[in-house]
Amino acid sequence: MVATTQNDARHTALASEPRRRALALITGSAEPMGVGAVAEALGLHITTARFHLEQLEAAGLVERQVARAGQRGRPQVLFSAVAAPLPVETAQQQLAQALAAVISEDDDGGRARSVRAGERWSAQYADVADAVAPDTLDAPVATVMPPLLRVLTEIGFEPEVRPDETTIALTACPFRAEARENPGVVCSVHLGLIKGLVTSLGHDAEGIRLEPFVQPTLCLVHLPATLAN
Known part of the structure; x- marks a missing residue:
């Protein structure tokens, strides 16, 4: 076994x-x-x-x-x-889909609670803030981008920074099946995760937007050009 x-x-x-x-x-x-x-x-x-x-x-x-x-x-x-791949739909995925379906019954489609869940999730990556030198905090976007990309890569989003340097393209999603089923919940969790990470880096995350499924396999994260300290 x-x-x-x-x-x-x-x-x-x-x-x-x-x-x-x-x-x-x-x-x-x-x-x-x-x-x-x-x-x-x-x-x-x-x-x-x-x-x-x-x-x-x-x-x-x-x-x-x-x-x-x-x-x-x-x-x-x-x-x-050396081993056959696991089934596409695992018990964990089934559980995630069931939880998302229940949360989506909230009056707002589950968005508020999902954002809070994402912010709580971000605490698991709180150590990313330690990699930021204090003397770089005068350049907010430049400060936020490296640790944010590192976490998104680790989770499996395959992030890419767009030429405007304030947009992150999420070219893969390890939760795509769940997101398609309940985008209001799952995508809001991802937004909360990103907001929580930015907040942990000492910036106001209010202006951050997540634009889901601009293409079948592409979502966009929009960061304000200037993040308030």
């Missing part, structure tokens, strides 16, 4: 859509695959592909081997699947 901690690690790893795609690609390959091949097949930057493969490896879903072809230079690292 797989230990509970390993099951949790696998659920966490597979919460990211790019990681699910990478695992499916490797599982379906007749031969072990290198980072470059995975990056090209999925349209990812090689550094991003390497990050996802390392997360899958840490969860015990893929394993690496070194290809030694008798050539000079650094040997190529190849990955192969």
